[in-house]
Amino acid sequence: xxxxxxxxxxxxxxxxxxxxxxxxxxxxxxxxxxxxxxxxxxxxxxxxxxxxxxxxxxxxxxxxxxxxxxxxxxxxxxxxxxxxxxxxxxxxxxxxxxxxxxxxxxxxxxxxxxxxxxxxxxxxxxxxxxxxxxxxxxxxxxxxxxxxxxxxxxxxxxxxxxxxxxxxxxxxxxxxxxxxxxxxxxxxxxxxxxxxxxxxxxxxxxxxxxxxxxxxxxxxxxxxxxxxxxxxxxxxxxxxxxxxxxxxxxxxxxxxxxxxxxxxxxxxxxxxxxxxxxxxxxxxxxxxxxxxxxxxxxxxxxxxxxxxxxxxxxxxxxxxxxxxxxxxxxxxxxxxxxxxxxxxxxxxxxxxxxxxxxxxxxxxxxxxxxxxxxxxxxxxxxxxxxxx
Numbered sequence: 065x066x067x068x069x070x071x072x073x074x075x076x077x078x079x080x081x082x083x084x085x086x087x088x089x090x091x092x093x094x095x096x097x098x099x100x101x102x103x104x105x106x107x108x109x110x111x112x113x114x115x116x117x118x119x120x121x122x123x124x125x126x127x128x129x130x131x132x133x134x135x136x137x138x139x140x141x142x143x144x145x146x147x148x149x150x151x152x153x154x155x156x157x158x159x160x161x162x163x164x165x166x167x168x169x170x171x172x173x174x175x176x177x178x179x180x181x182x183x184x185x186x187x188x189x190x191x192x193x194x195x196x197x198x199x200x201x202x203x204x205x206x207x208x209x210x211x212x213x214x215x216x217x218x219x220x221x222x223x224x225x226x227x228x229x230x231x232x233x234x235x236x237x238x239x240x241x242x243x244x245x246x247x248x249x250x251x252x253x254x255x256x257x258x259x260x261x262x263x264x265x266x267x268x269x270x271x272x273x274x275x276x277x278x279x280x281x282x283x284x285x286x287x288x289x290x291x292x293x294x295x296x297x298x299x300x301x302x303x304x305x306x307x308x309x310x311x312x313x314x315x316x317x318x319x320x321x322x323x324x325x326x327x328x329x330x331x332x333x334x335x336x337x338x339x340x341x342x343x344x345x346x347x348x349x350x351x352x353x354x355x356x357x358x359x360x361x362x363x364x365x366x367x368x369x370x371x372x373x374x375x376x377x378x379x380x381x382x383x384x385x386x387x388x389x390x391x392x393x394x395x396x397x398x399x400x401x402x403x404x405x406x407x408x409x410x411x412x413x414x415x416x417x418x419x420x421x422x423x424x425x426x427x428x429x430x431x432x433x434x435x436x437x438x439x440x441x442x443x444x445x446x447x448x449x450x451x452x
């Protein structure tokens with residue numbers, strides 16, 4: 065995209081037209097970062113970030129409804145016509161020690177761009193359409209390269225290591241040779257140990273939330289970001305993804321596929337160290353154990369047996385079991401069997417004289433098995449099986 069078309073592309077982002085109109089022709093405000101990068105790549109920007117040479121909180125209150133204020137970093141998040149906009153004071157950063165949160169100081173736009181993670185994100189456009197970028201940023205965009213801005217980038221902020229994997233997946237870019245060297249060196253010298261697990265875990269979840277999580281994990285694995293026993297399995301992930309229904313999580317599936325050879329306790333321990341929320345952690349651990357599920361599903365002969373084997377396993381585990389040798393029963397459960405419901409309920413059995421307690425559940429299970437296997441069709445036949 066031509067640089068003079070960038071503002072037009074940005075105006076198409078929800079909430080941005082009214083935002084830019086409200087800013088008028090101010091010469092102390094710029095749109096920065098990913099939105100500008102995406103516009104230059106002819107991609108559709110998703111949101112807009114602003115930098116102001118002044119008080120971000122003051123400007124934010126003029127523009128929209130304030131949602132969050134982070135005085136420590138000079139940033140304010142606002143809502144504009146239902147869209148989220150981040151407003152930040154142009155600043156420079158100093159890291160008191162490796163992995164520490166930065167200490168920020170107001171600065172010029174050029175300093176703000178120079179503090180960013182990769183050159184392709186160190187771009188801005190002023191309200192007149194003028195483009196501002198660090199040296200080499202436009203060349204890196206054209207070449208599809210991810211390049212850090214200085215040699216201590218990964219040491220100062222090791223979360224950038226996972227961001228490198230995330231942007232590689234999102235943009236289809238490759239780290240340039242020097243950036244890859246610096247990343248490997250940082251990992252080898254223990255940079256990740258200087259930040260808390262939850263900060264790394266947050267970046268991991270963002271990486272696997274990308275449209276191509278397998279690519280993010282492959283880059284992460286190549287850089288040494290994954291622990292022993294976890295290695296991306298592209299063949300397994302691709303086969304499982306074909307089975308995964310819309311309510312499944314492709315990112316958790318990819319992570320579980322990489323962990324199918326990992327010991328469950330160590331996997332759970334790693335995810336706990338990273339502060340991964342319980343639901344996501346349990347889904348990955350369960351799905352990573354899909355090899356045993358695949359063996360059990362392969363032995364199931366009747367629909368009721370398939371349902372009994374699956375039990376409460378997440379869809380990601382069943383899809384992975386399908387990729388590991390049980391494709392037909394996994395597909396049957398994912399596409400059909402899991403949606404089967406009885407027409408009768410416990411209330412019907414109570415009304416027929418069955419007392420409350422475990423017997424009620426056993427009779428409903430018997431009716432469900434008959435329904436699944438085609439031996440009971442409709443309410444009356446289900447009830448007859450349950451009461452037999």
